[in-house]
Amino acid sequence: MNPSDDVVLRVSGLVKDFHGAGGLGRREARTTRAVDDVSFEIREGRTLGLVGESGSGKSTVARCIVRLLRPTAGTVEFRGRDLAALSKRHLRHARQDLQMVFQDPYASLDPRLTVNEIIAEPLRIHGRYRRGGTERVRELLDMVGLKPEHANRYPHEFSGGQRQRVGIARALALEPQLLVLDEPVSALDVSIQAQVINLLRELQERLDLTYLFIAHDLDVVRHISDDIAVMRGGRIVEAADRKQIFDQPQHRYTQALLSAVPIKDPSQRGTKQRILPDEEDADR
Numbered sequence: 001m002n003p004s005d006d007v008v009l010r011v012s013g014l015v016k017d018f019h020g021a022g023g024l025g026r027r028e029a030r031t032t033r034a035v036d037d038v039s040f041e042i043r044e045g046r047t048l049g050l051v052g053e054s055g056s057g058k059s060t061v062a063r064c065i066v067r068l069l070r071p072t073a074g075t076v077e078f079r080g081r082d083l084a085a086l087s088k089r090h091l092r093h094a095r096q097d098l099q100m101v102f103q104d105p106y107a108s109l110d111p112r113l114t115v116n117e118i119i120a121e122p123l124r125i126h127g128r129y130r131r132g133g134t135e136r137v138r139e140l141l142d143m144v145g146l147k148p149e150h151a152n153r154y155p156h157e158f159s160g161g162q163r164q165r166v167g168i169a170r171a172l173a174l175e176p177q178l179l180v181l182d183e184p185v186s187a188l189d190v191s192i193q194a195q196v197i198n199l200l201r202e203l204q205e206r207l208d209l210t211y212l213f214i215a216h217d218l219d220v221v222r223h224i225s226d227d228i229a230v231m232r233g234g235r236i237v238e239a240a241d242r243k244q245i246f247d248q249p250q251h252r253y254t255q256a257l258l259s260a261v262p263i264k265d266p267s268q269r270g271t272k273q274r275i276l277p278d279e280e281d282a283d284r
C-alpha cells in the first residue's frame, strides 16, 4: 500500500487573511493574517493535537478545514481530494465525512430544540432521517453515554459535560471519518474534561475515527494525541510526536507552554501562569 493512502487529512500551505476596517481615522483596510503557511497531515485513526495560545489561529485553521471559511491560499485535501476543487454538490457530500465539535456546548446547541431534534438535524439536512431515525438518535445517545429519555429534553436541562456529549452525538450522526474538535473540553470543569476525553478515545477506537484536537493547553492533549503541532502567530512553530514534544521540546515557545509557575497574587493561588517569551525571542 502506498504510505500516503492512509492520510485522511492533508493541509498544505494554508493561509487565511481577514480584511477589516482600519483604526480610528484611517481609511485603509487592515489585513490580519490569522493563518500563515500552515501544513500538516493526519493519518487514519490518529489524533493530531493543535495547540497554541488564544489568537494563534487554531480556530481559523479548523474553520478553513470544514469550509466554514474559505482559505486565502493553500489546499485542504480530504482522502486525497482537494475540497476547494469540488463542486457545491460534491462538497456537501464530502462534508458529511468531516464534522466539527465546538468549544461552547452552551452556545452551539439551539435552546429551542429537543436533544432528539438537535441530533436528528444533520440527518434531516442530508436526507438521511427516514424510518428508524428515532432509533438512530437513541443509538447515538447510547454511544455518548446518555439515556433514551434524554431525547425529549432541552439543552438547558443538562450539565456542561452532558451538553458536550449531545454535541458529540450530533457530530457523529452522519458517520464521519474525521472530527475537528475545537477546544471541546475547555469550557468544562477539570474532572468532567477527563470524562469527555475518555469518551472521545473510546469512540475513536470503536468507530475508527481520525481527530484534529484543538486546545490552548498542552495538558489537555497529552492523553489523546499521537502527534502535536504547536501554533503561534498563525504559524506552526514545532510539530512532532507526543513523546518528543513532552520529553524534548525543541522550540522555546513549546518549552514555555510546558513550563508553569505559580502566580504571585495570593488571591489566585492554585492557578498556573504560563511564561511566554516575546515574539522575537520565540524565533529560533
Ligand SMILES: Nc1ncnc2c1ncn2[C@@H]1O[C@H](COP(=O)(O)OP(=O)(O)OP(=O)(O)O)[C@@H](O)[C@H]1O
Residues within 6 Å of the ligand: 018, 019, 020, 032, 033, 034, 052, 053, 054, 055, 056, 057, 058, 059, 060, 061, 216
Ligand atoms: N472573523 C474574523 N475577522 C477578523 N479577524 C479574525 C476573525 N476570526 C479570527 N480573527 C483573528 O485571527 C487571529 C486568529 O484567531 P483564532 O480565533 O483563529 O485563534 P485561536 O488560536 O483559535 O484563539 P482562541 O482560542 O481565542 O479562539 C486573531 O488575531 C483573531 O483576532
